[in-house]
């Protein structure tokens with residue numbers, strides 16, 4: 001029997017002592033309205049038990065973590081045809097890097113760098129009747145929580161400063177890999193990134209990836225094979241140019257966001273969500289990575 005609560009308590013004790021908590025993302029100005037000392041973890045076992053520590057019930061901006069949820073919805077709607085428009089290779093580059101996209105003629109390396117997520121957003125805009133409302137309902141549905149919502153100020157803040165994402169979308173358009181208007185696709189993308197969730201809600205939202213495609217309410221939302229493939233992409237691409245380091249330190253598929261959240265999971269066992277808003281140089285939560293390294297070491301559980 002693993003003493004999960006003791007493990008989470010001891011991680012909390014050790015990370016709150018850290019002097020260097022990283023840097024809060026400021027390129028989206030509205031993201032700076034958080035306290036660098038905020039820290040929470042929520043662990044959801046596939047067997048149903050839950051454990052948490054710290055601010056695990058405080059909503060934060062999930063940012064790029066949303067790219068896994070948009071990919072899941074696109075795969076369940078469109079199936080394998082999405083792979084005609086993007087690849088599944090790690091990019092070895094920052095999430096907002098553009099030169100590879102030009103070299104590779106508008107085919108993004110994977111769905112978790114910004115250009116890849118923008119292609120997925122385009123697919124959803126083409127396939128959903130009311131894209132923003134339908135995506136929100138999907139996330140509420142798989143999580144079993146209707147209180148989840150977009151933070152409209154964060155979406156607006158990114159719209160006003162998202163020049164790099166406008167560049168990515170226009171480059172995709174120039175290669176005919178964006179079918180809708182740049183404005184419509186980015187409006188959807190900025191909202192999906194502006195979803196606010198707590199660590200507890202994130203663990204519940206990601207339950208289907210640990211549970212062979214079946215969500216918390218035990219409804220099939222993805223096939224087993226789709227869940228397996230999404231986990232593989234999280235492992236190889238979930239942390240951009242730090243994916244190797246995350247596999248090395250933590251050893252789980254996962255996804256980060258510049259709001260300081262990280263979700264990771266062990267198939268058939270658990271989902272764990274961590275939030276600490278200070279980021280390292282690669283744009284991933286500094287203490288979040290440390291906490292997860294300690295978790296898989298102390299619990300002796302990883303995919304390796």
Ligand SMILES: NC(=O)CC[C@H](N)C(=O)O
Pocket residue numbers: 062063064065095096114158165193256257258259283
């Ligand atoms: N890594 C991230 O979380 C980046 C997401 C952010 N919305 C962006 O496009 O820049």
